[in-house]
Amino acid sequence: MIIPGFPDAQPIQGLVGGLMIGLSAAIMLLGAGRIAGVSGVLARATGIAKSSMPRSMSIYFVVGLVLGGLAFALAFGPVAASYPPSLSLLAAAGLIVGIGTRLGSGCTSGHGVCGLSRLSRRSVVATATFMVSGIVTVAVVNALGGGW
Amino acid sequence: MKNLIGLVSGLIFGIGLTLSGMTDPSRVRGFLDLFGDWDPTLAFVMGGAILVMGPAWLIQRRMAQPLGDSAFHLPGTQNLDGKLIGGAALFGIGWGLGGLCPGPAVAALGTAPLAAGVFVIAMLAGMMVHSWAIDRM
Incomplete structure (x- = not known):
């Protein structure tokens, strides 16, 4: 479809x-x-x-x-x-995801799937935050000519 | 019993992530590229998952205990603090940079071992940094 x-x-x-x-x-x-x-x-x-x-x-x-x-x-x-063109970019992304998910107590599965469907206040806020932050990050990377 | 539940749940999760295209970082990046060449697939993935999990929570409320354990072990925290919001914001930055979040990265370890491996090792390092440095403050 x-x-x-x-x-x-x-x-x-x-x-x-x-x-x-x-x-x-x-x-x-x-x-x-x-x-x-x-x-x-x-x-x-x-x-x-x-x-x-x-x-x-x-x-x-x-x-x-x-x-x-x-x-x-x-x-x-x-x-x-298709992965990002450089392994160092992947490593940097992984490092940030590791710190961020522990600090924020969850990722797309815990907050985005389990928490949202439970209508957990914390998960709604966390999911909105990482969605917006991800969208801004991609927009900024694209504006700087680093899109892939 | 718990180990079996873990294995089956992980297996179905891994197949679902791969089928839905979420182990393709360019597709995830496409979802976050809202102001560019937007790819709405991830919204269907989350919608599908919530379509099942919404009723599951309604069933959970009527159960005294889960089928394979003597009690539920669910997060009860309610407060919105800087850790939650700062952590989620950081996670979003890494998610946007690499097009990968923890689930798809682990599910891709068998199919794209080098790239997913580099991401997962760096992610585990980040988790260690958190428990050694930030969690002690």
């Missing part, structure tokens, strides 16, 4: 993938009583932060996440992806 004016958008794949992400978060919530927030689970799995989640469970989640990406590629072929 093509949305008029947005020939590159993939609304069906996006929606179905999104439903699966919601299902995953619902299994985590109703099955284990916890938030499927990737930054928090990753910090727990690597031992960087403590949380109520048992460490083994957090490791299983992270392993599942990697295997899920691999399983998709095995079933449907190579995954289209």
Whole structure:
């Protein structure tokens, strides 16, 4: 399906993938009583932060996440992806994301999916903040001629 | 049981992220390029996820305990502070620079090991910086 004016958008794949992400978060919530927030689970799995989640469970989640990406590629072929042109830019972005997600107690999954759907005040504010901040960042990078 | 829930939840999450194109940084960047060549796909992803999670929260309210544990372990903080807003603002900057957030970066470790690996290692370093430096203040 093509949305008029947005020939590159993939609304069906996006929606179905999104439903699966919601299902995953619902299994985590109703099955284990916890938030499927990737930054928090990753910090727990690597031992960087403590949380109520048992460490083994957090490791299983992270392993599942990697295997899920691999399983998709095995079933449907190579995954289209274009990355920023330089690894140092990726490293800088990763460093900032690491500090920011810990300081702000969550990322797109914890705040954006689990928190928004719970109508959590903190998550609504956090999601609005990182959306605006991301949009401004891309606009500034483009204006400086650094778009990719 | 908890480990199985973790594994299954992670697997479905990873497949969903990859199917939806969120492991492609240029597509995520396209969503944030609101004033340029905007790609609305990410809005469909979040919409789809919330479509399932909204009812899940309604079910959660009627449950005394989750299916595989004796109690719910959910965040109860309500206050809006500088840490939350500053952290989210920082996260958005990194998200816009690299086109990656934590979930897709980890889900891409198997399919784009070099680029996703560099991002994830730097992200873990950032998390360590936070727990050593900022969290102590």
